[in-house]
Amino acid sequence: MSDSIVVKTVEELKDAPEEYQAAVSKLVISHAINELYGAQVFDEPAIAYAPTPYAKWLTCRVAMEEYGHHVRFKQLGTQMGIAEDRMLPGAGKKPLSIFEFPLKNWEEFVAIKLLADLAEILQVEDLLHCTFHPLRNLARATMPEERFHAQFGEDFSAELVKTPDGKARLQAAVNEYYPYLPSFFGGSKSKNNEIFRKWKIKQRTNDEMREDYVRRATEVAAKYGLTLPEIRQAA
Amino acid sequence: MSPTVAVPGPQFFSLRADVRAASWFAALGEPLTEGDHSDAAAYATALGFNALEIGQARDWPDAERLLKAPDWAPAWWDREETLRQQLLTEAKGRYPERALWSSLTELTTEAGEVVHGKAATAAARMGNAAPASIHVAAGAASQAVYHLALARLTKQTASPFESKFRLFAAGRWPLGVLESRLVLF
Secondary structure (H helix, E strand, O other), X not given: OOXXXXXXXXXXXXXXXXXXXXXXXXXXHHHHHHHXXXXXXXXXXXXXXXXXXXXXXXXXXXXXXHHHHHHHHHHHHHHOOOOHHHHOOOOOOOOOHHHHOOOOOHHHHHHHHHHXXXXXXXXXXXXXXXXXXXXXXXXXXXXXXXXXXXXXXXXXXXXXXXXXXXXXXXHHHHHHHHHXXXXXXOOOOOHHHHHHHHOOOOOOOHHHXXXXXXXXXXXXXXXXXXOOOOOXXXX | OOOOOOOOHHHHHHHHHHHHHOOOOXXXXXXXXXXXXXXXXXXXXXXXXXXXXXXXXXXXXXXXXXXXXOOOOOHHHHHHHHHHHHHHHHHHHHOOHHHHHHHHHHHHHHHHHHHHHHHHHHHHHHOOOOHHHHHHHHHHHHHHHHHHHHHHHOXXXXXXXXXXXXXXXXXXXXXXEEOOEEEXX
């Protein structure tokens, strides 16, 4: 596609082509905002719904890690010269549709950790070989925590499906939230994704990631006897 | 209404120093000292619980069993949460909201990394901890730092969040009020 470049430091980024700089900035801004939305809309409110002190403190830790991801992406963005306002919600960027629905119960949070954090894992995985090394390194630091959050979803799913009532409530939450998740991966003909791949900032097309996500989500849901509803078309 | 001022740097500087100096999780399972009893009593009284016995979890599985009990009484958690909300409202009246929020987020992120490592060390030393319990301990300790920050920013020197932090700083983990006992690990 193009001659690839490798940018090892934030300082070197200043000498990179403008298109490369703009693409990296878009990704950093998007991650900073979405991590913050996730923490504010889902993780922090979930503490109140958690059923025991064990689950409450575990949720506290997850929320703090999600806020921490926002802080890390924002710190990188600041080093890159991005204004703080652009990395906070309300900066003119529309949030992902899933963030428009306030959390209503514990089962919804478990479903989100099980399935939405899996989508987050795929997004971070795609940055593990990023040619902008500060972003690659940040993705590597974030990955173990994202995996733990998805495991949190699995562990509490395993608890909930032990009773027919718990399983029904979890399935209802999956039915409500899952349809919004495949569109996380962006449109099939995304110009941004084309640029990300041109510069090897990201590796895969949106459709490849979406297909992989649907396969992995189906597998993880099946592990707990859950089914996934039909998905909406990507934007 | 008094004009809002920037979040005070020196206050956060001293808070960070306290976080770094604390003996996070270093005394788990050790016999309780007089100081532990005194801080535990101060914490319980400040939360509005009088004449509580002080109990102790022996090891990680014991602590996990207590924290997972489905019949736990949420009164102590709810009282802390009510107090947290009051202090947060007061802090928002004193400081610019975004500066306050950023300072608290950065503080708890930094503290979270410190206490997570300390919890992992304590779990490895004692053995038999479920992997998720390290995250639970780190969640409890980070929350204690956040609570302490709110108490200090609003100048509540007799806050239960001060005595709770002292318990953590002394290497303990207050697990909560169960029946008529405040249980420490």
